[in-house]
Amino acid sequence: MSEVLLSAKGLVKRFGGLTAVGDVSLDLWLGRIHAVIGPNGAGKSTLTNLLSGDLAPTTGRVTLGNADVTGWTPQKISRQGLGRSYQKTNIFLPFTVWENVRLAAQSRAPHATRWLSRAASFADTNQRAAQAIELAGLDARKGAIAGTISHGEQRQLEIAMTLATEPRVLLLDEPLAGMGTAEAESMVTLLQRLKPGHAIMLVEHDMDAVFALADQLTVMVNGQVIASGTPAEIRADSNVQAAYLGEEH
Secondary structure: OOOEEEEEEEEEEEEOOEEEEEEEEEEEEOOOEEEEEOOOOOOHHHHHHHHHOOOOOOEEEEEEOOEEOOOOOHHHHHHOOEEEEOOOOOOOOOOEHHHHHHHHHHOOOOOOOOOOOOHHHOHHHHHHHHHHHHHOOOHHHOOOEHHHOOHHHHHHHHHHHHHOOOOOEEEEEOOOOOOOHHHHHHHHHHHHHHHHHOEEEEEOOOHHHHHHHOOEEEEEEOOEEEEEEOHHHHHHOHHHHHHHHOOOO
């Protein structure tokens, strides 16, 4: 049976006189992808930062599992079971794919600060890294230097690093940005593979991918939610068409 893994209620974020996010509520369910869409400046990334702890809300509440995580640090929220990716790929370019993912896995180990121990000696950490690489579809590339792999593979690597921390909730900020058709198709396949075991919030401008993946959509404009519903309901919403989608969708 599906369950709500993350719940946001009445989130508001003000920067001086600017309201970047105004009274936004949403639930992320296990086994479902919830897409947040809207034009540039709509408040999507600010909302993501509020959920991940990168920003503290002005008002409102965020619950992750059974814990009220409002105001927690990103590190503490991450350890509670949330993982996120960023608009700009955030990896260690000189390291191999394997080394990147193992470092992420090592952050969850009780021995993470034992600097003089050999990383290769920790079986649990290595197993988590191997599983994350396999799930992300990078088994054949684990020995490659991260700076030499394609843009699409770097985005997969960032997700693999997130998976190595064993999150139940994934916040993915434009994972398809800058991808060609083949890379975008690979990312869509990866997200479909991750869906059964996670609650996923997807911020994305590729509407073909959004409508192929999402179970629920929230549409934001100028920090406000103008519509929320199923893909069919959003396609048919005249306000959404006028503000964002256009007639082709």
